[in-house]
Amino acid sequence: MESIIQLMIIFVTMIVCLLAGDYRISCFFLCGCIAALFIVNRLYYRKKEKQTEEMINYLMKVQDGLQLPDMTKCNEGQLGILQSEIYKLVVLLKEQAGIAKREKSYLAGMLSDISHQIKTPITAITLMTDLLKEPGLPEEKRLECITRIDKQVSKITWLIRNLLTLSQLEADMLELKKEQVEVRQLLEKACQSLTLLAEVKGVDLSLETHKPENYKSGERMYVVCDEGWTAEALSNIIKNCVEHTPEGGEVRITVSQHNFATNIVIRDNGQGISKEDLPHIFERFYKGRHGSKDSVGIGLAMAKQVILRQNGVITVESEEGKGSTFYVKLYSEVRM
Numbered sequence: 001m002e003s004i005i006q007l008m009i010i011f012v013t014m015i016v017c018l019l020a021g022d023y024r025i026s027c028f029f030l031c032g033c034i035a036a037l038f039i040v041n042r043l044y045y046r047k048k049e050k051q052t053e054e055m056i057n058y059l060m061k062v063q064d065g066l067q068l069p070d071m072t073k074c075n076e077g078q079l080g081i082l083q084s085e086i087y088k089l090v091v092l093l094k095e096q097a098g099i100a101k102r103e104k105s106y107l108a109g110m111l112s113d114i115s116h117q118i119k120t121p122i123t124a125i126t127l128m129t130d131l132l133k134e135p136g137l138p139e140e141k142r143l144e145c146i147t148r149i150d151k152q153v154s155k156i157t158w159l160i161r162n163l164l165t166l167s168q169l170e171a172d173m174l175e176l177k178k179e180q181v182e183v184r185q186l187l188e189k190a191c192q193s194l195t196l197l198a199e200v201k202g203v204d205l206s207l208e209t210h211k212p213e214n215y216k217s218g219e220r221m222y223v224v225c226d227e228g229w230t231a232e233a234l235s236n237i238i239k240n241c242v243e244h245t246p247e248g249g250e251v252r253i254t255v256s257q258h259n260f261a262t263n264i265v266i267r268d269n270g271q272g273i274s275k276e277d278l279p280h281i282f283e284r285f286y287k288g289r290h291g292s293k294d295s296v297g298i299g300l301a302m303a304k305q306v307i308l309r310q311n312g313v314i315t316v317e318s319e320e321g322k323g324s325t326f327y328v329k330l331y332s333e334v335r336m
Contacts, residue, residue, distance in 0.1 A: 183222065204249070210254065266325070
């Protein structure tokens, strides 16, 4: 297109020169016009070469991972569009690379944690199995070994099940139901497996519900959540409180409700959590200074994920030597 325009300019110039009548002036004017067009062309192509060179330099830097193209220095026209598209593509690729790197790191960490947690019970099972191979082993000792093996196998099964659940929650792959559940029924289900533990430890486990003033007599409080997983999450929190409360202590669960949320408070007067441990207690596999030797540190992490996935909030306050208080808020409208 540009070549056609240039030829038209030369053609028009020739016609003008011929009409002028003076041959020498016409030739001089024509040569000057051709020279001017040559200079303009040369400058134009040099500019294009410079832009192409800049683009090549950009691509080389991007390939080497040194920098992204600077959008403020993009050219106009088709070359500018190309630079803009390259910028978008590079940003997208960098984001995908970052996600892949994080997923790889997470997977490596998860496999390392699983390996570490399973190693101890497997070692115990191996020792017990070797002991069972001895022909002169007394029957009483043999039964004790079998009981210990069964206990360690149960521990591995529980560990793997909870690790898979936690992984599904963190990867947003576990579908939680929306059910209308009676609040007291939910908490009684959470406490069901812990009543005996509290009795054995000599800990008073109690549940209180505080209904709003506008509730009619006999009317029940309801919350929308996945009953099974929410009960398990609350059970993990209550269990943590019971385990860290000495004989003669108490764990109190209180519930209140208003139009926007159901508030569950789980309070104990046990040994409490140190300031150093407090920010980390919801982290996967974290064990504080006062953690039980049998604890693997996934109960509270799983509880938090279940609550967060149901548009809930969980926080904790604690003072060493004075006990801990967990606050769980489940909003009335669950958005998953």
